[in-house]
Amino acid sequence: MPCYILSDNGNARRLLKKVLNQPIFFETPSALLHALGRVKKGQVVLLDSAIRGYESAGLQTAQLIRQQDPDAQLIMMSDNAAMAARCFEAQVGLIDFIIKQDFNARFFDRLLRAISKANSNLRRILNLRPVPIRLPDGRSTRLFDLTRIVYFTTDSGSHHLIIHEVDHQSRIRASMRDLAAYHQNLYRVHSSYVINIAYLHLYQPSKHSLTMVTGHQIPVSRHYAGALRQALRWPTNKQGLAEPVNIH
Incomplete structure (x- = not known):
């Protein structure tokens, strides 16, 4: 499945493109939200907490996505560990909150496990949903x-x-x-x-x-x-x- 990614960091986009199978990148929340509004609900979304210097951009985007799509599988990445508490308090239902740590092997291992869990959740949701x-x-x-x-x-x-x-x-x-x-x-x-x-x-x-x-x-x-x-x-x-x- 594709992974929708909100990040304006060129280095992050380059490294994520090498690791993920179907990454789809967006540099602004509005572009991401517009794209998600045109596809079926229940997508895997990776959000950078800070966009263009605004540290809450990722969290606010997650809140907007959650309002429109209860099945969306949201993963947050951040340089700021303090954002984890804010995301928890906002109750946006994150699959994981991952500290970037310069995009080392540990980061990518945790990210891939989070995406695997997200896809598993979506399969379970689909299987439980009635099919008339x-x-x-x-x-x-x-x-x-x-x-x-x-x-x-x-x-x-x-x-x-x-x-x-x-x-x-x-x-x-x-x-x-x-x-x-x-x-x-x-x-x-x-x-x-x-x-x-x-x-x-x-x-x-x-x-x-x-x-x-x-x-x-x-x-x-x-x-x-x-x-x-x-x-x-x-x-x-x-x-x-x-x-x-x-x-x-």
Whole structure:
């Protein structure tokens, strides 16, 4: 993910550019705020506490960002250790406050760990956020939260499907054949099973089975195994056979 950086220090920008994968630099708070207003919420932002000699510029920018985006992951860097207390009192929800220390190895190690934590937080926020999905139910449709659906299976002897959610089951009148088309996370792995790939924990190609995070064991037929491997880019061993992969 990109990292939005507020800094007017040329040396800092040069060094950060060498270390970070996708840095996007801004020299003024207004330019940064304008850019953040044009992208989706939930970005990683690194703020220099002092801009153009104004020591509270970074903190005030953090406050404005927090008002607009509760998911933003904010990291502050500063030459002034006293700013840490001011940031804490302002309750802007910083991931970390890092003293620059002439941009030494210790600084960059802590910065990279803070950015890693920020990205992890954003993934968790995304996973917990409801994803509405409308599924067919006979001549009508029903609204579900995809983040709670683990897998689907057929209801033997009927034209219904059973939706196995995290804490209960539901039944809909629908075709297993068309189900995967309703969302990119839905994968058919067997004539009688469609999974939510977000809940996949372990896939064992040699055993033609997979295990969901919930512990459910689900068969994988040869007909659908190829598409599943391609989607997940399974590694192969020296014999060219796909190996078991633990997703989490």
